[in-house]
Amino acid sequence: MPKGRRGAPGGTVPCRVVVCRDCCCGSPKVTGVDHAAQSARLRAEVPVRISDCLDVCDQANVIVVQPSAAGRAAGARPVWLGLVNDTEATEDIVAWVRAGGPGVAPLPDVLDLYAFTPPRRAGRP
Template sequence: MTSHSTAPCRVTVCRGCCCGDPRKIPGVDHSAQIPRLRAALGDAAQVRASDCLDVCDQANVVVVQPSAAGRAAGGRPVWLGLVNDDDALDDIAAWLRAGGPGLAEPPGVLDLYTITVSRRVRAAVED
């Protein structure tokens, strides 16, 4: 088990009512997103699925939480919406392999995916 001081980044992929639903977002291989992230990240981050994160208009939603070192350096969770293509997954993985929130600047293209959510919604997934 990873100690608290060396805890890696954590990625939460919404798989609730709208995220991961091919009827809502056709043409996306939803079932491949989580395995693709896990393979691309290796030990750089833990990837988990979540029930609905209540940001359905932004499906597919991914939340990137900083590592322990990233949090100590001031990193905060980053919410990304409309993550519906492999290029976005590749950009997320590259950022996390470089250190993620607090330790590495995200690729500029991820600014297009960054969303702001209410405190109530954030509390559902953040520590």
């Protein structure tokens, strides 16, 4: 486990984070954001998967926090966060994931401002 990455009791990782970095997210279209630093900060704490376009470009930059096994057992679903364009929001995400994330720790009020429900994609039942 990389330095700084904190696991839950028993050595399990609390959550996983998906970072959109394609069409609009992570591009110069979203100005004033150090995209590489944001990804590096998240990677220092939790497993991060870089994704192609998640089809919610109007919410760039998008980060999805996936619940841990304990969170899923509690009925949690992934939490989609949009317009994550400042370091404070990234730090709030890191703190929430450290606390357990979806289904384990309540979504902080400040992150509730970033949360959104993604539209259903065509072709899904």
